Amino acid sequence: MWFALARGIASPLARLIFFPKVIGRKNIPKKGRVLLASNHLAFVDSIVITLVAPRRVSFMAKDEYFTTPGFKGWCMRMFFTAIGAVSVKRGAGAAAQAALDKGLDILESDGAYAVYPEGTRSLDGRLYRGRTGVAWLALQSKAPIVPVALKDTPKLLPKGAKLPRLHRITVQFGEMIEPKPDVNAKSARSRRELTDRVMDAIHEMSGQELAGRYNSPGGKSPLMDKVRDKFRQFTDRTHPTAPDDSTEE
Numbered sequence: 001m002w003f004a005l006a007r008g009i010a011s012p013l014a015r016l017i018f019f020p021k022v023i024g025r026k027n028i029p030k031k032g033r034v035l036l037a038s039n040h041l042a043f044v045d046s047i048v049i050t051l052v053a054p055r056r057v058s059f060m061a062k063d064e065y066f067t068t069p070g071f072k073g074w075c076m077r078m079f080f081t082a083i084g085a086v087s088v089k090r091g092a093g094a095a096a097q098a099a100l101d102k103g104l105d106i107l108e109s110d111g112a113y114a115v116y117p118e119g120t121r122s123l124d125g126r127l128y129r130g131r132t133g134v135a136w137l138a139l140q141s142k143a144p145i146v147p148v149a150l151k152d153t154p155k156l157l158p159k160g161a162k163l164p165r166l167h168r169i170t171v172q173f174g175e176m177i178e179p180k181p182d183v184n185a186k187s188a189r190s191r192r193e194l195t196d197r198v199m200d201a202i203h204e205m206s207g208q209e210l211a212g213r214y215n216s217p218g219g220k221s222p223l224m225d226k227v228r229d230k231f232r233q234f235t236d237r238t239h240p241t242a243p244d245d246s247t248e249e
Contacts, residue, residue, distance in 0.1 A: 024173035033107045038148035040116035044157045050083045059114040061085035107141035127208035128215035135194035139185035147174040149205035172205045
């Protein structure tokens with residue numbers, strides 16, 4: 001009920017603000033489990049995907065949006081609940097796995113779920129290497145993946161801005177990628193191969209420059225970036241998740 005109400009109010013208003021050009025909506029099945037894997041450029045990305053998709057799409061959002069006290073907290077909680085957000089604690093290890101487990105529950109209930117394989121927003125507009133949580137979800141749930149490419153969402157809501165600006169954006173839903181039914185989600189090589197297929201599809205649609213490494217927001221040291229990349233490559237091999245995997249900021 002809340003989703004229908006929020007969509008009925010927010011969708012027409014949002015279309016007046018960002019004039020979305022939507023490509024490939026037919027690639028999203030209207031029923032059954034499906035995993036949407038998108039590039040990530042701005043805070044509004046999840047809201048945009050939810051409003052232009054032909055069905056309800058859930059996504060992970062940090063738990064502060066659901067636990068902030070007072071009237072402001074109530075407004076945030078109602079809004080994010082209405083648009084399909086799922087509360088999670090960000091982090092690595094057990095926290096990251098718990099976040100993916102929530103997504104798995106949604107998929108196994110034949111829901112639609114959106115993730116950002118890059119793990120966090122790209123502040124320089126480049127497309128970063130995908131983390132393998134997206135493949136783990138698809139292989140574990142046997143859900144098909146629909147790659148998504150967003151364009152110009154930072155111009156709609158630049159980082160630090162409190163209100164959106166009038167600007168047209170593009171949302172493209174790519175052709176469905178079906179995980180092989182006989183592949184085990186525990187296979188690090190299989191997770192890596194499927195993740196790379198998804199990122200290749202996103203890159204083809206978005207046209208973004210490839211960063212060639214994992215996203216490390218705030219990292220200013222090339223040496224530390226290399227250390228982080230090596231660590232994340234190790235976690236790809238030993239664990240399906242990585243720090244902050246696919247969680248909306």
